[in-house]
Amino acid sequence: xTPASARIVVVGDIVTDVVAxxxxxxAAGSDTPAGIRVTGGGQAANTAAWLAWRxxxxxxxxxxxxxxxGRSRLAELTGLGVRCAVRRYPDTPTGTVIVLAGNGERTMIxxxxxxxxxxxxxxxxxxxxxxxxxxxxxxAYTLLDAGSREAGRRALVAARERGLTTSVDAASxxxxxxxxxxxxxxxxxxxxxxxxxxxxxAVLAGPGAPxxxxxxxxxxxxxxxxxxxxxxxVWAGPDxxxxxxxxxxxxxxxxxxxxxxxxxxxLAAWVTGAGPAExxxxxxxxxxxxxxxxxxxxxxxxxx
Numbered sequence: 316x317t318p319a320s321a322r323i324v325v326v327g328d329i330v331t332d333v334v335a336x337x338x339x340x341x342a343a344g345s346d347t348p349a350g351i352r353v354t355g356g357g358q359a360a361n362t363a364a365w366l367a368w369r370x371x372x373x374x375x376x377x378x379x380x381x382x383x384x385g386r387s388r389l390a391e392l393t394g395l396g397v398r399c400a401v402r403r404y405p406d407t408p409t410g411t412v413i414v415l416a417g418n419g420e421r422t423m424i425x426x427x428x429x430x431x432x433x434x435x436x437x438x439x440x441x442x443x444x445x446x447x448x449x450x451x452x453x454x455a456y457t458l459l460d461a462g463s464r465e466a467g468r469r470a471l472v473a474a475r476e477r478g479l480t481t482s483v484d485a486a487s488x489x490x491x492x493x494x495x496x497x498x499x500x501x502x503x504x505x506x507x508x509x510x511x512x513x514x515x516x517a518v519l520a521g522p523g524a525p526x527x528x529x530x531x532x533x534x535x536x537x538x539x540x541x542x543x544x545x546x547x548x549v550w551a552g553p554d555x556x557x558x559x560x561x562x563x564x565x566x567x568x569x570x571x572x573x574x575x576x577x578x579x580x581x582l583a584a585w586v587t588g589a590g591p592a593e594x595x596x597x598x599x600x601x602x603x604x605x606x607x608x609x610x611x612x613x614x615x616x617x618x619x
Contacts (some may be wrong), residue, residue, distance in 0.1 A: 321586040322372040322447045324479075326438055326470045327359025327454025328399065328430045329377040330410035331384045332611055334571055337417035354610040355391045356412055357430070358486060359454040361572045361611045365579035365601055367396035368613035372399040373450070376441040376470075378429040380390075384409040385429070397614070400441035404429045414571055421571055423487075431462030435469035442473050448588050451479050452578065455486035458502050459494055468502060480507045480585070483536070484578055488514035496520075500535045508585065509536040510578055516541045525549040526557045540595070541579065542574060548598065550591040560595035563603035572611025577602035 335349040355364070363375040375392060379404045381386030388409060389399050410428035413422050442448065451474035457467035474481045483503045485491060490500055496519045501510060509532050511519060520528040525541040529551035531541035541549045543562075550558045581599035584594035604613070 316442050320372060320447070321449030322374060322445060323366055323582055323586060324374045324376060324442065324445055324448045324451045324474070325359045325363040325366070325454070326376045326433075326451065326467070327457045328357035328358040328410060328427075329355075329375070329379050329388050330357040330412045330425075330428070330430070331388065332356030332412050332414055332571065334414045334416060334569070334610060336609075337415060339417070341415065348614045352610060354612060355388050356414075356572070356611045357410065357454075358456055358484060358575050359452075359491055360388065360392060360456070361575035361604045362452060362484070362579045362582075363397045364392060364395050365576040365605070366583060367603070369482055369579065371579075371583045372394075372398075372447070374441065376400045376406060376433075376438055378402045378433045378437070380407050380409040380429045381405040384411070390592065391612070392499045397434050400437075400444070402432070402434075402437050404432050407432055416569055416571055427456075427460055427462075430456070431460055433457060433463040433466040435466045437468050438470040438475050442470075442477060448477070448479055450482070450582065452482045452484070452582055453506075455483055455499070455503075456490070458483075458499065459490040460484060471503070472505060475505065479530065482506060482578075482582065482585070483565045484574070485511040485515040485519065486507065488512075489516055490493075491518045504535055508540070510542065510574075510581070512542045512574055513544070526551070526559065529557060530555060538591075540607035542571075542577060544570075545556055548577075548595050550595055552591065558591040558595065560592065560599060563599050565603045565607050567606045569609045570606050573602050573605040575611065576605035576613075
């Protein structure tokens, strides 16, 4: 297996995003004009989509409902080149997220749906059927929901048993607060790489400079990356060294999915053996492509 053909297995959520691009501040209790789009979403699915768009072999493990939304989500992903190891549940709807976006921020209102049904056996079976896998990437939403938590924990264990490297995206600050940073960090302790944005890093490592937060988190996992949007990103390794990288300056259309695209660029570099500086640069490139795109996914027109 060459580094460029090393398959990445992504485990986690698949949802329908209902994205409202607000024209101004939200008028609570009244009307706010917005442009509304219905698109594919979910942290894991988005990362898999950006990997496939870049031409990198990727398998997505997840769960959807046996409904029109589930069929549409899988068709979109397959059209982008994602191999889907996804179970369909006839009695549970596909997950849905309402995204209120504007002024460079977004607020998400979530119905997890079939994502809560992801089972440990689904993950183990997908890994057993993916002999060319080199790396497993886990969306922490899988760990943060009690219904899917054992599947997330099993994913990390099974990947290590098969000699794969592993990474976890910390997902979302408020669910991290609810489960508590100590519990979460115990679940991901043996991962090779943890990715967190500024809010998530503050929950997990406490307030402070991004470099200090990254060093703290790298004391739990082997490597840690703290993402700071337009302020760039920081990578800390097991030796305590830190690498900082600037963000790409591009016009921002929609920040939805930017962190997921960033993760895709970074992981594609990771499995080729790239160092932190190159990996962060490739991550910033895809993150910039995402914020210049409406919706959380790339357009299915081949690698950018």
